[in-house]
Amino acid sequence: MTTILFKGGAVVSMDPVLGEMACADVLITGDRIAAVGPALDAPEGTEVIDARGMIVMPGxxxxxxxxxxxxxxxxxxxxxxxxxxxxxxxxxxxxxxxxxxxxxxxxxxxxxxxxxxxxxxxxxxxxxxxxxxxxxxxxxxxxxxxxxxxxxxxxxxxxxxxxxxxxxxxxxxxxxxxxxxxxxxxxxxxxxxxxxxxxx
Known part of the structure; x- marks a missing residue:
């Protein structure tokens, strides 16, 4: 299963519990968001995308x-x-x-x-x-x-x-x-x- 880690972006989650984070990671496993938070660990083989200076948010x-x-x-x-x-x-x-x-x-x-x-x-x-x-x-x-x-x-x-x-x-x-x-x-x-x- 493909995993992707968006690392270090400004996260606008649109989720009232998660809220916004100035610098956080978003881990995608398959077609699902597996985790959102700072300095996430990712499984071996994960594609890492440097999101510093970018906004990570739902489409x-x-x-x-x-x-x-x-x-x-x-x-x-x-x-x-x-x-x-x-x-x-x-x-x-x-x-x-x-x-x-x-x-x-x-x-x-x-x-x-x-x-x-x-x-x-x-x-x-x-x-x-x-x-x-x-x-x-x-x-x-x-x-x-x-x-x-x-x-x-x-x-x-x-x-x-x-x-x-x-x-x-x-x-x-x-x-x-x-x-x-x-x-x-x-x-x-x-x-x-x-x-x-x-x-x-």
């Missing part, structure tokens, strides 16, 4: 991210919601291929991990085809992040004779496909990836 949770928009970060910083809906959903989103979605979700999920976020709620509202959806979910699985995948629909401007996106229900067949397919099970994906019919 953060990002409960609202549109991971497919990773490459567009900062673009809409000064947009109104109306500008965002038109330029992002009715504009840029319509140009994304499944490969674009995969790359954006993979890089976005890895960036979250790199910044200390280990669980995300991915509000993915650019799924015009099942291939786009599968690419998004596969990227989350590949990254190793824990993720709750919320399936949303694209929001382009309606063509003549078409209904506004707000009047179109979630595609039942796609939701059923997701609910009965491999993304339904925790073992098939990263531990927390699951489909949802929640609106974007």
């Amino acid at each position: 953060m949770i990002n409960a609202h991210i549109h991971t497919w928009q990773t490459g567009l970060r900062g673009l809409a910083a000064d947009w109104t919601i109306q500008q965002y809906m038109r330029a992002m959903h009715a504009g840029l989103a319509t140009h994304f291929t499944p490969d674009d979605i995969h790359i954006a979700n993979l890089v976005g999920a890895l960036n979250q991990i790199n910044n200390g976020t280990t669980t995300i709620v991915d509000w993915c509202h650019n799924n015009p085809t099942p291939a786009h959806t599968d690419a998004a979910v596969e990227a989350l699985r590949t990254s190793g992040v824990r993720a709750l995948f919320l399936h949303g629909t694209p929001k382009p401007d309606p063509k003549p004779g078409q209904k506004h996106f707000s009047e179109i229900p979630m595609p039942r067949a796609e939701v059923e496909r997701l609910a009965s397919g491999p993304s339904r099970t925790a073992t098939a994906l990263s531990p927390w990836v699951s489909p949802s019919s929640a609106p974007a």
Whole structure:
């Protein structure tokens, strides 16, 4: 069983009993925290990570991210919601291929991990085809992040004779496909990836 010792970090435990420690060790055995405290002894063969000058804490949770928009970060910083809906959903989103979605979700999920976020709620509202959806979910699985995948629909401007996106229900067949397919099970994906019919 793998053991890892984070040594000498500033521990923010988020535990009311343990509290915070300015300089302490955290011993991980397998996938469990085995001990927290100063100057811990570790079994032979333990991987030791020097955490001096660093914060050791549980992974953060990002409960609202549109991971497919990773490459567009900062673009809409000064947009109104109306500008965002038109330029992002009715504009840029319509140009994304499944490969674009995969790359954006993979890089976005890895960036979250790199910044200390280990669980995300991915509000993915650019799924015009099942291939786009599968690419998004596969990227989350590949990254190793824990993720709750919320399936949303694209929001382009309606063509003549078409209904506004707000009047179109979630595609039942796609939701059923997701609910009965491999993304339904925790073992098939990263531990927390699951489909949802929640609106974007």
